[in-house]
Amino acid sequence: MSVTTVSQRRPWAALLDISFWADWASVVGLAGLVILFGLATPVFLSGANIQALLVAAAILVVVSVGQTFVIATSGIDLTLAATITLGAVCLGAATAHGFGTLAACALAVVVATAIGFINGVLITAGRIPDFVVTLGTLSAVTGIGLILSSGEPVMVSSVFLLRLASGAIGIVGYPVLVAAVVVGVAHVTLYHTRFGVHLLATGGQAESARSMGIRTARIKVAAYTISGLCAGIASILLVARIGSADPTINTTLLLNSVAAVVLGGVSLFGGRGSILGPVFGALMLTALVNGLTLLGVSAFYQPLAVGIIVVLAALVMRYQQ
Amino acid sequence: MNPAPADAILTCEHVNKHFGGVHALRDVSLWARRGEITAIIGDNGAGKSTLIRCLVGVVIPETGTATFDGRPVRFANPDDARRAGIETVHQNLALVDELTVAQNLFLNREMVRHIGPLTLLNRRGMYHEARHLLSRLSINVPSVHQRVRRLSGGQRQAIAICRAVGVGARLVVMDEPTAALGLQETANVEALIRRLRDEGVSVVLISHNFDQVLRLSDQVWAMRAGRVVGTVRAAETTGNELVALITGAGLTRKESVA
Numbered sequence: 001m002s003v004t005t006v007s008q009r010r011p012w013a014a015l016l017d018i019s020f021w022a023d024w025a026s027v028v029g030l031a032g033l034v035i036l037f038g039l040a041t042p043v044f045l046s047g048a049n050i051q052a053l054l055v056a057a058a059i060l061v062v063v064s065v066g067q068t069f070v071i072a073t074s075g076i077d078l079t080l081a082a083t084i085t086l087g088a089v090c091l092g093a094a095t096a097h098g099f100g101t102l103a104a105c106a107l108a109v110v111v112a113t114a115i116g117f118i119n120g121v122l123i124t125a126g127r128i129p130d131f132v133v134t135l136g137t138l139s140a141v142t143g144i145g146l147i148l149s150s151g152e153p154v155m156v157s158s159v160f161l162l163r164l165a166s167g168a169i170g171i172v173g174y175p176v177l178v179a180a181v182v183v184g185v186a187h188v189t190l191y192h193t194r195f196g197v198h199l200l201a202t203g204g205q206a207e208s209a210r211s212m213g214i215r216t217a218r219i220k221v222a223a224y225t226i227s228g229l230c231a232g233i234a235s236i237l238l239v240a241r242i243g244s245a246d247p248t249i250n251t252t253l254l255l256n257s258v259a260a261v262v263l264g265g266v267s268l269f270g271g272r273g274s275i276l277g278p279v280f281g282a283l284m285l286t287a288l289v290n291g292l293t294l295l296g297v298s299a300f301y302q303p304l305a306v307g308i309i310v311v312l313a314a315l316v317m318r319y320q321q
Numbered sequence: 322m323n324p325a326p327a328d329a330i331l332t333c334e335h336v337n338k339h340f341g342g343v344h345a346l347r348d349v350s351l352w353a354r355r356g357e358i359t360a361i362i363g364d365n366g367a368g369k370s371t372l373i374r375c376l377v378g379v380v381i382p383e384t385g386t387a388t389f390d391g392r393p394v395r396f397a398n399p400d401d402a403r404r405a406g407i408e409t410v411h412q413n414l415a416l417v418d419e420l421t422v423a424q425n426l427f428l429n430r431e432m433v434r435h436i437g438p439l440t441l442l443n444r445r446g447m448y449h450e451a452r453h454l455l456s457r458l459s460i461n462v463p464s465v466h467q468r469v470r471r472l473s474g475g476q477r478q479a480i481a482i483c484r485a486v487g488v489g490a491r492l493v494v495m496d497e498p499t500a501a502l503g504l505q506e507t508a509n510v511e512a513l514i515r516r517l518r519d520e521g522v523s524v525v526l527i528s529h530n531f532d533q534v535l536r537l538s539d540q541v542w543a544m545r546a547g548r549v550v551g552t553v554r555a556a557e558t559t560g561n562e563l564v565a566l567i568t569g570a571g572l573t574r575k576e577s578v579a
Contacts, residue, residue, distance in 0.1 A: 194431045194440070194442065197428070200417070203419075204418060204420060209417060209429075211399070211411060270419075271417065271418070271419035
């Protein structure tokens with residue numbers, strides 16, 4: 001990374017370089033929000049609130065990691081939130097039909113992963129733009145969820161899921177642990193495997209990657225499949241958190257996952273990736289909502305604030321090198 | 322005809338290729354000597370690039386035979402040619418701008434290490450090898466950690482050539498390596514190509530630039546309208562003679578085959 005080479009020579013010089021701020025926008029933004037909210041309302045920095053904030057961020061973190069893999073190939077997965085909903089519906093239906101919780105969770109993950117795989121195949125084999133395919137499957141997958149459930153939410157009462165949602169090791173909640181494992185595996189995959197390099201090459205210049213013998217279609221399918229897998233994990237966390245599988249739940253996960261990825265310094269044109277960046281982006285968006293809530297700001301202002309932050313971040317990103 | 326010398330690293334004979342109704346290569350035969358720089362010149366559409374693409378397996382000719390290093394070969398795709406020891410530096414260089422110099426040098430040939438069941442990149446090893454390779458060929462880049470996007474045209478060309486040599490190619494095929502470069506950068510790339518020859522790597526070079534061909538190459542082949550129309554030693558010819566060869570004006574030398 002260019003930042004490290006600069007900072008090796010003159011540590012302070014990096015701070016004058018605007019590309020430093022662009023690369024670390026999500027970290028700087030998160031730190032800024034923490035200081036701002038910490039001063040405005042001391043409750044924000046209480047152990048209990050930070051714990052709650054991290055648990056609340058876990059789902060978005062997992063989804064953003066999935067979105068990162070797709071965006072790094074210069075694609076976009078618009079189906080993500082619908083896939084999570086369908087995974088949740090499958091989980092609920094399986095439980096209602098007497099399946100064990102683990103089998104139901106496995107079903108949710110398999111269905112979500114399959115949707116990601118299908119997206120990838122449609123895009124590469126059908127040679128249809130990512131945006132169009134995932135926009136189509138967004139609608140189709142939402143429809144399947146409604147058909148399967150007849151539009152009715154299903155209560156899911158499971159000791160396992162209850163523990164998953166509320167349990168903790170020490171002060172770290174289980175959802176946070178799940179997210180941390182996903183982040184760890186994703187980081188190693190992106191930065192320490194051949195697949196990771198090939199993924200970035202595919203997103204950066206598919207033509208060049210192909211002429212070096214990289215099978216870019218396979219890489220792309222794999223990226224969407226990973227995105228589906230993350231959606232499956234997120235669907236379990238979501239059902240555990242709200243205690244039911246609701247086919248009509250309208251989450252902000254899709255747009256917030258894209259926002260987190262953009263805040264994290266991942267180029268929407270592909271080829272440039274980071275896992276920790278989007279994770280900090282997701283934490284930042286969650287902290288923003290959490291802090292505004294603590295300050296008693298109406299929930300109606302939250303989307304506005306998220307939107308402003310994302311556009312500001314995009315402006316700073318222009319100075320990335 | 323010009324029978325291939327005993328020390329030819331690459332030969333091809335009677336290569337024909339049509340694209341639809343266009344006879345792109347007409348009974349082309351040519352050879353390149355081991356450890357030499359062989360240039361192929363010709364006007365636009367003369368068939369130079371098509372010939373190169375046939376030689377490295379990108380295009381499959383209808384007829385013709387080829388040998389590499391004394392053995393008959395038939396490349397079905399570029400990977401076959403690569404495995405045999407022929408690397409191609411395409412005009413677009415096939416670099417990925419967002420990746421670092423080292424990542425580009427090892428693209429799809431990454432060094433790995435095994436840790437338990439995991440196969441992870443040996444990043445330190447690749448950075449070390451990359452530095453070694455660049456200094457061996459005296460290629461100047463600020464850092465192997467630098468993104469290729471920030472390099473100049475000449476540096477990018479050098480990286481692409483370096484990558485071809487780095488995997489142990491014995492023949493490097495280059496398509497117009499200096500077409501988009503300024504004077505100084507052209508000189509640098511030409512010096513690099515000479516260093517390859519000094520290291521025993523054979524080079525086949527497509528060029529429009531007669532001065533460059535005379536400066537750089539050992540053997541020159543001229544093509545016109547899909548045919549090989551002559552071959553000369555670069556040391557024994559002049560720019561005017563090369564122009565005469567590729568335009569077909571006044572074929573007098575006995576090397577010329579019409």
